[in-house]
Amino acid sequence: MNNKPCIALVTCLSAFLAISFPVFAADNEPGKTVKQLQADALVSDLAWDTLASLTSEVGPRMGGSDGDLLAVDWAVDNMQKLGFDRVWKEPVTFPRWVRNHESAAVMSAEKDGKRIVVQPLAITAIGGSPSSNGTLLAEITEFDSIEALESASNEAVKGKIVFLSTRMRKTHDGAGYGETVSNRSRGPFVAAEKGAAALLIRSVGTDNNRLPHTGMMSGSLQGPRVPSAAISNPDADNLMLLVEKGAPVVVQLDLDVGFDGEATSYNVVGEFNGRDDSGKHILIGAHLDSWDLGTGAVDDGAGVALVMAAAKMVADLPTRPRNATRVVLYANEEQGIYGGKEYARKHAEDLSGFIVGAESDLGADRIYRLKASTLPTAQITIDFLAHHLKALGIVYEADKPAYGGADVGQMRRLGMPAIDLNQDASRYFDLHHTANDTLDKVNPQNLQQNLAAWVTLVFITADSTDTFGPLPVAE
Amino acid sequence: MNNKPCIALVTCLSAFLAISFPVFAADNEPGKTVKQLQADALVSDLAWDTLASLTSEVGPRMGGSDGDLLAVDWAVDNMQKLGFDRVWKEPVTFPRWVRNHESAAVMSAEKDGKRIVVQPLAITAIGGSPSSNGTLLAEITEFDSIEALESASNEAVKGKIVFLSTRMRKTHDGAGYGETVSNRSRGPFVAAEKGAAALLIRSVGTDNNRLPHTGMMSGSLQGPRVPSAAISNPDADNLMLLVEKGAPVVVQLDLDVGFDGEATSYNVVGEFNGRDDSGKHILIGAHLDSWDLGTGAVDDGAGVALVMAAAKMVADLPTRPRNATRVVLYANEEQGIYGGKEYARKHAEDLSGFIVGAESDLGADRIYRLKASTLPTAQITIDFLAHHLKALGIVYEADKPAYGGADVGQMRRLGMPAIDLNQDASRYFDLHHTANDTLDKVNPQNLQQNLAAWVTLVFITADSTDTFGPLPVAE
Numbered sequence: 001m002n003n004k005p006c007i008a009l010v011t012c013l014s015a016f017l018a019i020s021f022p023v024f025a026a027d028n029e030p031g032k033t034v035k036q037l038q039a040d041a042l043v044s045d046l047a048w049d050t051l052a053s054l055t056s057e058v059g060p061r062m063g064g065s066d067g068d069l070l071a072v073d074w075a076v077d078n079m080q081k082l083g084f085d086r087v088w089k090e091p092v093t094f095p096r097w098v099r100n101h102e103s104a105a106v107m108s109a110e111k112d113g114k115r116i117v118v119q120p121l122a123i124t125a126i127g128g129s130p131s132s133n134g135t136l137l138a139e140i141t142e143f144d145s146i147e148a149l150e151s152a153s154n155e156a157v158k159g160k161i162v163f164l165s166t167r168m169r170k171t172h173d174g175a176g177y178g179e180t181v182s183n184r185s186r187g188p189f190v191a192a193e194k195g196a197a198a199l200l201i202r203s204v205g206t207d208n209n210r211l212p213h214t215g216m217m218s219g220s221l222q223g224p225r226v227p228s229a230a231i232s233n234p235d236a237d238n239l240m241l242l243v244e245k246g247a248p249v250v251v252q253l254d255l256d257v258g259f260d261g262e263a264t265s266y267n268v269v270g271e272f273n274g275r276d277d278s279g280k281h282i283l284i285g286a287h288l289d290s291w292d293l294g295t296g297a298v299d300d301g302a303g304v305a306l307v308m309a310a311a312k313m314v315a316d317l318p319t320r321p322r323n324a325t326r327v328v329l330y331a332n333e334e335q336g337i338y339g340g341k342e343y344a345r346k347h348a349e350d351l352s353g354f355i356v357g358a359e360s361d362l363g364a365d366r367i368y369r370l371k372a373s374t375l376p377t378a379q380i381t382i383d384f385l386a387h388h389l390k391a392l393g394i395v396y397e398a399d400k401p402a403y404g405g406a407d408v409g410q411m412r413r414l415g416m417p418a419i420d421l422n423q424d425a426s427r428y429f430d431l432h433h434t435a436n437d438t439l440d441k442v443n444p445q446n447l448q449q450n451l452a453a454w455v456t457l458v459f460i461t462a463d464s465t466d467t468f469g470p471l472p473v474a475e
Numbered sequence: 476m477n478n479k480p481c482i483a484l485v486t487c488l489s490a491f492l493a494i495s496f497p498v499f500a501a502d503n504e505p506g507k508t509v510k511q512l513q514a515d516a517l518v519s520d521l522a523w524d525t526l527a528s529l530t531s532e533v534g535p536r537m538g539g540s541d542g543d544l545l546a547v548d549w550a551v552d553n554m555q556k557l558g559f560d561r562v563w564k565e566p567v568t569f570p571r572w573v574r575n576h577e578s579a580a581v582m583s584a585e586k587d588g589k590r591i592v593v594q595p596l597a598i599t600a601i602g603g604s605p606s607s608n609g610t611l612l613a614e615i616t617e618f619d620s621i622e623a624l625e626s627a628s629n630e631a632v633k634g635k636i637v638f639l640s641t642r643m644r645k646t647h648d649g650a651g652y653g654e655t656v657s658n659r660s661r662g663p664f665v666a667a668e669k670g671a672a673a674l675l676i677r678s679v680g681t682d683n684n685r686l687p688h689t690g691m692m693s694g695s696l697q698g699p700r701v702p703s704a705a706i707s708n709p710d711a712d713n714l715m716l717l718v719e720k721g722a723p724v725v726v727q728l729d730l731d732v733g734f735d736g737e738a739t740s741y742n743v744v745g746e747f748n749g750r751d752d753s754g755k756h757i758l759i760g761a762h763l764d765s766w767d768l769g770t771g772a773v774d775d776g777a778g779v780a781l782v783m784a785a786a787k788m789v790a791d792l793p794t795r796p797r798n799a800t801r802v803v804l805y806a807n808e809e810q811g812i813y814g815g816k817e818y819a820r821k822h823a824e825d826l827s828g829f830i831v832g833a834e835s836d837l838g839a840d841r842i843y844r845l846k847a848s849t850l851p852t853a854q855i856t857i858d859f860l861a862h863h864l865k866a867l868g869i870v871y872e873a874d875k876p877a878y879g880g881a882d883v884g885q886m887r888r889l890g891m892p893a894i895d896l897n898q899d900a901s902r903y904f905d906l907h908h909t910a911n912d913t914l915d916k917v918n919p920q921n922l923q924q925n926l927a928a929w930v931t932l933v934f935i936t937a938d939s940t941d942t943f944g945p946l947p948v949a950e
Contacts, residue, residue, distance in 0.1 A: 056716040059581075059594035066591045070583075106534070108545075116541045119534035119770065122910060209684050210769070210910040234913040238770065241531040241914075294685070295594070295713065435597060435685040438709040439716075 063332030340407030359405025538807030815882030834880025
């Protein structure tokens, strides 16, 4: 017990319970350790070198591809090299989707019974798309939102290539993504319902490069879907110029893609022991797979590198935190959170061993916000964490719940407490799911700021004796 | 004669000769006309609309392609619509080079006698490259400059894929291009001389997108050349990470490209009469062809739109300038200045009819500098021009000669006077010869500033009675 006066309810409450950290007593031992960890992280090359190794030696690693299995080997190998006390793999099985060929072009008007290619379009198939079974030729019909498509008559759409032209807004928190991603997730089904021949969407992305953004269509919707692809923003702009002229715009589309049996990949798990034999561990995660177009540097190589590096730096302290640190690199997040869901299914029974979980999966730009969802009994630890993250320019928003991320969030749904370290997403959707997702887009200083936040989180939560959860679960 | 004192030699000299514009008397009739033209140009949509039409309705127009002939039809049609007094075509013949397929990938180490693709590379063949005749597999040998390659022993290079990794500097005036373009122009020949299997160069470009920069190899060098391609800057960075690890890096390359017979395209010429029947005209030009990867918005659609729009605006004045304005849209500049050379060959005898020439071929960003190469007898006109361009933020550098541009410069070599309106090239080499050369990269306000400068140039030079040339020709 410390002898500071109780100044706030949560502090008093926490002080009454078992406390690991005197709040704001930054010169105590844990506080000193955190400061040293942060200082070391801010000049550490470990996350950068790990990320450079993954992106150059493995590169693209789409779930179910050769690169995916290379990545699994890389992860096991590199966790072992970093000295994790235990490293293991847990199999994850899913439908394999393949991309063999994709092309499209605006065609000329017919002359002597023939059309010639006028403008090749920069396109990429939407994950889960069926094949076009050869070349498909049809007129474009444009809608500026999926709602407008839903309101259209079947006659207006039948046999045509639907073009959804909605542009994504650029925002700090990535809110524009949620506003437009239904074009990709639901569009293929709505277009099929209306009798369309195919779907083209303006990429769900905020850049203006000729590099289309892929991504998965909904895995939970049932029923037919049309061959579907995203075109780059400049191509969408160009198509709009043609559409606005009023003459028919005819497009040729060839998608040789589709599902092809099953594949098995792995959640790769590594654990560093704590100094106590508590049987409890924190969970930090990222997804190991990427899309096939880039090298997955920001999505989610940076997350992989950060959680591996943060766990290693904390484990290398002269005195380890009380509890263990478990790092999970999830399989095939991109095509349906397969790794995250399988992990939660498999470990639902062990829930009490998981102190708290956190995930890094929004690139590598600066972390600006902390959110936490724990029982009030862990508030003193969260306050201590918030106090130390403030030094890194991170603001604690106590009134907002933590989400836990796509993969780790699957355990959050079962009642595991979660902490979010939110990254600035302004640039993220310039790169997201494109060929441009490569190492050169990562700012080394921003990555170090992330690492400093993650070592802070790992050390403070893994060393805490507070009770974080389990949280009540919504029915 | 005006009654201002002679304050500088050139002004006095000009004042002594035939003078069309009293220097700096900005409220005279020509000065008023210029000011009104500039004001109109700064709010005009004409260049933008012309550019949008070319890039959307025609798009890519590589010399000798279907798109090239579409562009010729577009140019004739649009010049006629704009009311040019005469529009005609002059044939230009050249070897046709075609790009059917191009791909490359970093391969895994051999395992059970097989290699798998680890990383597809974003590549594009260098114009003029021969085919690889199927898939070629070889180890990379890296050099940081063409000089380093030249110094290497044949044994170090033989049978390998040479990788020239030199990075282009970003500069205001595009000087970095001249420093690195020899990798592309001479590299294929030097690599062949050393016995290399193929050549990969880091793109001659300043961006970091996964969009490689094409461009032609030298047309004047003789002898064998290897299959050659450019890789994007991020791919080059990635390859460097692998090269620096020291283990052999094996790349698979497939270029189905090459020369295929001859093609005929056209210089498209349009002329507006002057108000006098002087038999003389100014020449303003741009090249109509583009590379095949983008829609040629900045290279050189913007130039095409600017010279067409500037000629039209000046021709629409209540009183036309004294002399005619000739617009030449040149064929196939990209693959060897075929249109410019043919035009100069054909019109060498008419040299005395060309008052002065100017070209727009460095994108669409703001013009910051005026240069002129004329006889001193035209200095008063140049000073008047400089005075009015100053209002647009353009500085006259009297001590620097004008180049005339790649195409118009062919007439400059014969003695035709030239004026350069230099554009800010800082962004130009981010886009140059890539798929990213599209309309969205053009800033409408910058295009209007260009147009304002061009109408100023067209009106003042076409209305002048000064003697501009011919200039002495270097032997």
